[in-house]
Amino acid sequence: MIELFGADYSVYVRSVRLALEEKGLDYTLSLIDVFAPEGVSEDYLSLNPFGKIPTFRHGDFILFETDAILRYLDEAFDGPPLQPGGTRDRAVMNQILSILDAYAYRTCVWEIYVERVEKTRGGAAADEVRIASALGEARKIVGTLENLIAGGPFLLRSSICLADCHAAPMLHLFEQAEEGAMLLKRAPKLARWLEMMRARQSFQKTAPDPDTR
Numbered sequence: 001m002i003e004l005f006g007a008d009y010s011v012y013v014r015s016v017r018l019a020l021e022e023k024g025l026d027y028t029l030s031l032i033d034v035f036a037p038e039g040v041s042e043d044y045l046s047l048n049p050f051g052k053i054p055t056f057r058h059g060d061f062i063l064f065e066t067d068a069i070l071r072y073l074d075e076a077f078d079g080p081p082l083q084p085g086g087t088r089d090r091a092v093m094n095q096i097l098s099i100l101d102a103y104a105y106r107t108c109v110w111e112i113y114v115e116r117v118e119k120t121r122g123g124a125a126a127d128e129v130r131i132a133s134a135l136g137e138a139r140k141i142v143g144t145l146e147n148l149i150a151g152g153p154f155l156l157r158s159s160i161c162l163a164d165c166h167a168a169p170m171l172h173l174f175e176q177a178e179e180g181a182m183l184l185k186r187a188p189k190l191a192r193w194l195e196m197m198r199a200r201q202s203f204q205k206t207a208p209d210p211d212t213r
């Protein structure tokens with residue numbers, strides 16, 4: 001009944017998969033490789049004209065844009081709620097989702113992780129200038145999230161929410177770059193939170209296949 005289009009290597013797809021697992025929902029993942037040399041098909045563009053992943057299908061209802069998908073699946077299905085009840089907590093959750101989309105994906109994933117880890121794994125040299133110029137923004141992102149964590153263990157206190165599902169895949173990759181690891185060492189609450197998220201069954205079940213990309 002729930003079909004997700006995307007690839008397991010994508011941090012955005014993994015956010016939605018984490019939320020699906022945390023809700024205890026069954027779904028299928030239909031492979032769309034946005035980085036394939038031939039690009040995405042016209043069929044896929046008819047579902048998502050921006051050609052990004054993920055896209056979500058529930059019966060005849062099609063939805064793209066991860067934050068919209070996350071909120072829909074929390075509201076449309078039973079299972080543990082993934083949005084806090086309090087107005088201010090929900091506002092902070094939405095603030096974190098926006099920080100991740102507007103700043104962290106570009107800075108932590110593309111400018112630091114992809115440059116430092118993925119490019120060099122493929123034998124190319126990292127663009128040191130690009131990494132160095134991303135560090136100020138990365139420091140700001142990590143510092144902001146560290147300050148937002150109140151009592152823990154989750155970003156918004158005692159229960160997991162959509163912000164945890166969205167942040168964990170991005171910060172997990174970020175930490176694999178030496179710059180990310182160094183910044184997270186200086187943010188003990190965030191580093192502890194990441195360890196805890198990584199230990200969850202949902203995170204382990206959504207690990208990308210090491211043979212793909």
Ligand SMILES: N[C@@H](CCC(=O)N[C@@H](CS)C(=O)NCC(=O)O)C(=O)O
Nearest residue numbers: 010011012034052053054065066067
């Ligand atoms: N605004 C989109 C962003 C999703 C996104 O950027 N996904 C990446 C993969 S993690 C993608 O499709 N990249 C392909 C491209 O940029 O061409 C969302 O919230 O779902």
